[in-house]
Amino acid sequence: MKRFILGLATLSFAVPALPNASMAAARPGIEGSWQTGCLPIGKNGRHGFITRLEIKRGRITASSQIYAHNDCDTPTVHTEYRGKIIDVRWANDGVTDFDHEVAAITTTADDPEVVTIYNASNSGCGFGGGWQLGVARAVDGRTCAPWTFPAAGMRLYERGWIAGDELRIGSFPTVWTNTTPEKRPTSPGLLVFRRVTQ
Numbered sequence: 001m002k003r004f005i006l007g008l009a010t011l012s013f014a015v016p017a018l019p020n021a022s023m024a025a026a027r028p029g030i031e032g033s034w035q036t037g038c039l040p041i042g043k044n045g046r047h048g049f050i051t052r053l054e055i056k057r058g059r060i061t062a063s064s065q066i067y068a069h070n071d072c073d074t075p076t077v078h079t080e081y082r083g084k085i086i087d088v089r090w091a092n093d094g095v096t097d098f099d100h101e102v103a104a105i106t107t108t109a110d111d112p113e114v115v116t117i118y119n120a121s122n123s124g125c126g127f128g129g130g131w132q133l134g135v136a137r138a139v140d141g142r143t144c145a146p147w148t149f150p151a152a153g154m155r156l157y158e159r160g161w162i163a164g165d166e167l168r169i170g171s172f173p174t175v176w177t178n179t180t181p182e183k184r185p186t187s188p189g190l191l192v193f194r195r196v197t198q
Contacts, residue, residue: 060083
């Protein structure tokens with residue numbers, strides 16, 4: 001359970017941010033607010049999570065909320081990611097390549113049991129304690145099993161697939177090693193984001 005909650009903490013993410021002049025012509029297709037449904041995770045799918053994503057004016061932000069149960073009823077941990085979009089290239093087939101620079105990644109414990117687990121030795125992203133209920137901690141550049149998050153300022157090479165009001169992203173929010181152009185994803189990820197606003 002402890003290992004799983006640590007891993008879940010890192011699955012609560014958010015994506016890049018900050019307007020850029022080169023983004024002025026960004027296609028509305030990928031811009032907007034997106035959200036997954038309540039998805040089961042963990043052993044036998046006993047926990048749940050929802051990820052929200054916003055791409056707007058050269059910013060991309062995301063937040064993944066982990067819940068105690070698979071009906072997404074009781075929040076336990078959330079992780080946020082903010083970054084700045086550096087470049088966007090799209091094709092007529094609904095595929096969009098975009099590069100973003102990590103601005104910040106934070107994790108917040110929303111449940112007292114999570115705070116206790118994170119403050120135990122060898123837990124809590126290597127901080128060795130100091131977690132408080134509802135207080136975000138910077139985790140960029142840290143390992144929060146099973147993921148190692150990129151450091152602030154690192155560039156990530158991403159690809160998204162848009163079909164109607166659905167978006168799939170190749171890496172986010174489960175892969176953080178796409179740090180060179182050669183590591184840009186070549187197939188859609190498993191999560192389906194649905195557009196919630198234009």
